[in-house]
Amino acid sequence: MFIISIQQLRKRTKQIRLLLAICTIAVAIVFGCQNFVPKQLPVIPSNTSAHIKVDQFGYRPKDPKVAVISQPKQGFNRDESFNPGKTYQVRRWDNNAIVFSGKTMPWHEGKTQSTSGDRGWWFDFSALKTPGSYYVFDPQNRVRSYRFDIDTDIYRSLLIAATRMFFYNRSGYAKKPPFADPKWTDEAAFVRRRQDREARYIYDKNNPQTARDLSGGWFDAGDTNKYVTFAQSPVHQLLTAYTENPKIWTDDFNLPESGNGIPDLIDEIKWEIDWLKKMQNEDGGVLIKMGTIDYNNVSPPSKDRRPRYYAPVCSSSTIAAASMFAHGAIVFNSFVSLSGYAEDLQNRGIEAWNWYHSNPKRDDCDSLEIKSGDADWELEKQQQESVVAAIYLFALTGDRQYQNYIQQNYFNTRPYNDDGWSRYDPEQGDALLYYIKLPQANAEVKRNILDKKQQDAINSEDIYQFIPEKDLYRAYITDSTYHWGSNSARANNGNTNYDVVAYNLDLSHQKNYGEGERKKLTSLYAPQLYRDRALEILHYFHGVNPFNLVYLSNMYAYGAENSVNEIWHDWFADGTKYDNALTSPNGPAPGYLTGGPNKNYTGSASPPLGEPYQKAYKDWNNAADRAWEITEPAIYYQSAYIKLLSKFVEAR
Numbered sequence: 001m002f003i004i005s006i007q008q009l010r011k012r013t014k015q016i017r018l019l020l021a022i023c024t025i026a027v028a029i030v031f032g033c034q035n036f037v038p039k040q041l042p043v044i045p046s047n048t049s050a051h052i053k054v055d056q057f058g059y060r061p062k063d064p065k066v067a068v069i070s071q072p073k074q075g076f077n078r079d080e081s082f083n084p085g086k087t088y089q090v091r092r093w094d095n096n097a098i099v100f101s102g103k104t105m106p107w108h109e110g111k112t113q114s115t116s117g118d119r120g121w122w123f124d125f126s127a128l129k130t131p132g133s134y135y136v137f138d139p140q141n142r143v144r145s146y147r148f149d150i151d152t153d154i155y156r157s158l159l160i161a162a163t164r165m166f167f168y169n170r171s172g173y174a175k176k177p178p179f180a181d182p183k184w185t186d187e188a189a190f191v192r193r194r195q196d197r198e199a200r201y202i203y204d205k206n207n208p209q210t211a212r213d214l215s216g217g218w219f220d221a222g223d224t225n226k227y228v229t230f231a232q233s234p235v236h237q238l239l240t241a242y243t244e245n246p247k248i249w250t251d252d253f254n255l256p257e258s259g260n261g262i263p264d265l266i267d268e269i270k271w272e273i274d275w276l277k278k279m280q281n282e283d284g285g286v287l288i289k290m291g292t293i294d295y296n297n298v299s300p301p302s303k304d305r306r307p308r309y310y311a312p313v314c315s316s317s318t319i320a321a322a323s324m325f326a327h328g329a330i331v332f333n334s335f336v337s338l339s340g341y342a343e344d345l346q347n348r349g350i351e352a353w354n355w356y357h358s359n360p361k362r363d364d365c366d367s368l369e370i371k372s373g374d375a376d377w378e379l380e381k382q383q384q385e386s387v388v389a390a391i392y393l394f395a396l397t398g399d400r401q402y403q404n405y406i407q408q409n410y411f412n413t414r415p416y417n418d419d420g421w422s423r424y425d426p427e428q429g430d431a432l433l434y435y436i437k438l439p440q441a442n443a444e445v446k447r448n449i450l451d452k453k454q455q456d457a458i459n460s461e462d463i464y465q466f467i468p469e470k471d472l473y474r475a476y477i478t479d480s481t482y483h484w485g486s487n488s489a490r491a492n493n494g495n496t497n498y499d500v501v502a503y504n505l506d507l508s509h510q511k512n513y514g515e516g517e518r519k520k521l522t523s524l525y526a527p528q529l530y531r532d533r534a535l536e537i538l539h540y541f542h543g544v545n546p547f548n549l550v551y552l553s554n555m556y557a558y559g560a561e562n563s564v565n566e567i568w569h570d571w572f573a574d575g576t577k578y579d580n581a582l583t584s585p586n587g588p589a590p591g592y593l594t595g596g597p598n599k600n601y602t603g604s605a606s607p608p609l610g611e612p613y614q615k616a617y618k619d620w621n622n623a624a625d626r627a628w629e630i631t632e633p634a635i636y637y638q639s640a641y642i643k644l645l646s647k648f649v650e651a652r
Contacts, residue, residue, distance in 0.1 A: 048144055051084070052068075053068045054145045055538075055544060057154055057559050058154040059150050060648065061151075063535060065126045066125070067122070069122070073119055074612055075118075075546075077615075082141075084104055084140070085104070085140025086104060087102070088102060088123040092133070099128060099134065100125045107122055107469075113472045115482070117612035123136060129150070132149070158558060158645060162645060163265060164254070165593075167179070169218045171196065172188050172215040188302060189301035196213070199307075200310070202312075205307075214308075216275035216278065218275075221632055222633060223291070226275065228279055230373070232320045235276075235324045237430070238642065238643070240434070241642060242266065248652075249264070249265040262338070266331070284353075284354055284355035285313035286313060286317045286318040286320070287311060288314040288375050290310040291309070292307075292309075299571050314366065314376060315356055315362055316365065316385075322349045322356060322393070323392055323431075325349035325352060329392075330396060346396050346397070350393065362376075363377060364376065381425070388427055388431040391406060394406060413429075419462075420492075421496045421499065423463065426495060426643075429496065432453075453503075462476070464497055464500075464530060466529050475540035479613060481493075482600075484598050486597055487594065488593075488634070491537065491541070500527055502647070538648060542560075543562065548562055553587075553589065554590040554591075555590055564619055566588070567588050569588065572588035574627075594637075595632050601616055601626070604625065617630055618630060
């Protein structure tokens with residue numbers, strides 16, 4: 001197979017442009033045609049600089065556009081020296097014409113940021129709104145940024161790629177053309193004897209009478225096991241993303257169900273809910289998880305012959321399923337062809353609710369024999385999630401018992417006990433905001449929820465609003481957030497900020513404020529500041545970060561010039577042909593969001609060990625180094641990113 005690297009392609013492109021320029025001059029000299037010579041000969045784009053960071057996909061015309069220029073002072077790259085020029089340019093990609101020029105401005109009076117170990121500058125080119133392809137250029141150092149585009153619908157292809165991650169993570173479904181790229185084909189996984197179609201009970205492994213069909217669903221993360229409780233956030237977030245912006249979710253994402261008249265996102269969610277239904281017993285109780293009992297992973301998944309087992313019914317999985325069934329019933333009922341399916345989900349949600357409230361609550365149900373991850377919830381979280389179930393069941397049925405339960409328990413949810421509303425357990429914050437829009441909502445509860453969210457948005461300045469001095473890279477999260485899966489929490493920081501815009505929250509209209517105070521609040525807490533915070537977090541994922549790295553896997557075909565090359569995933573494992581996007585024949589499939597920087601990394605690789613928090617990352621997937629703590633993707637990371645991205649996709 002003929003393979004040309006990105007670096008070779010860039011080099012040849014430059015050579016061709018230079019040759020064309022020489023030929024142009026030669027023709028003009030021979031024929032004496034002065035008008036044939038361009039007034040300004042295009043300058044061949046210089047080498048890219050890792051220190052000029054832009055969103056590698058691009059910007060919408062009216063959005064803020066700020067490149068971050070970095071000078072490393074601490075961390076693995078501290079010896080790299082870069083002193084930017086005082087004036088930067090934006091040039092067109094096709095002819096290198098200068099379309100904008102402006103000053104670089106030092107960030108925070110030239111201070112070094114502790115979490116990144118960098119000092120830096122901002123180059124604001126927001127005034128440029130003309131659609132096209134561009135790059136930022138430093139004329140003093142003769143280096144450029146990566147290419148980016150300006151377009152009203154710049155993020156649609158990313159939305160499709162990120163959503164298709166769930167298709168590649170489908171269990172029990174063959175990935176074949178035309179729905180799968182030839183590089184990432186595989187037969188249906190875990191459909192052999194004693195696997196998902198006839199999984200056995202973990203505490204009675206040798207008894208064939210315990211076998212049951214639990215096929216389908218999504219691989220949870222880099223592992224191929226499936227967990228009911230871990231599906232809670234992604235199912236709810238994707239349903240909410242659809243509800244909040246339904247027109248962007250079209251039926252052409254190249255899924256097997258495309259063209260059936262149902263938005264492909266709904267089809268993908270249904271794939272997971274179909275599996276959740278199989279996990280429910282006739283009495284309403286729901287099994288907590290299923291999978292393998294060792295770490296002897298195989299790539300690709302279809303070659304894995306290990307037997308599969310399921311764990312018992314638990315109170316946590318049952319109340320989780322109750323809320324997902326109810327929420328799914330609400331959304332699916334808007335499609336005539338799914339009305340019967342929605343009715344079944346409603347009944348299942350009620351049965352799960354009744355089972356949960358009729359049986360003892362436990363938080364030690366998962367023995368961890370099925371590897372890995374403790375899928376059980378503490379009793380406090382079970383109670384919180386029961387409020388989520390009650391909200392959607394109340395919306396479905398109008399039954400007073402659910403309304404009463406909400407009134408008695410809504411203040412126990414995480415948004416009432418943690419700053420940030422839906423940074424963590426985002427389905428809880430989303431459900432509370434959904435409740436305030438219900439016509440039959442209790443007026444006092446509705447008012448209290450709204451006031452709590454508004455106060456959270458005003459008082460939690462570490463989480464809300466775009467405040468320039470907070471972060472050189474314009475996407476601030478608190479130091480404590482740089483944990484395992486920090487990219488998920490970062491995306492949810494963006495989502496909880498965008499709530500202010502999506503729900504049209506009037507932060508100036510607070511009780512006991514006079515007219516003057518309200519005018520001041522309107523200025524200080526304008527919705528634009530919350531929208532910008534969400535948008536800048538999106539840019540962070542797309543390259544405006546210390547690594548100049550797109551945190552999605554193998555996005556070169558989508559316009560990225562430097563994206564994640566390796567992820568911790570059983571399919572795309574170290575040493576396989578899927579190992580690395582640049583050095584392996586296939587690399588990982590595109591669009592997987594990795595876990596992100598982790599200051600609590602427990603391996604020995606340096607970096608990420610000992611780095612400033614934002615640099616506690618490495619693009620690798622080595623088992624000996626515990627790379628899963630950094631580069632493993634997960635369906636709940638993915639849903640947080642997709643929900644954020646969907647805010648900035650235009651309806652066609």
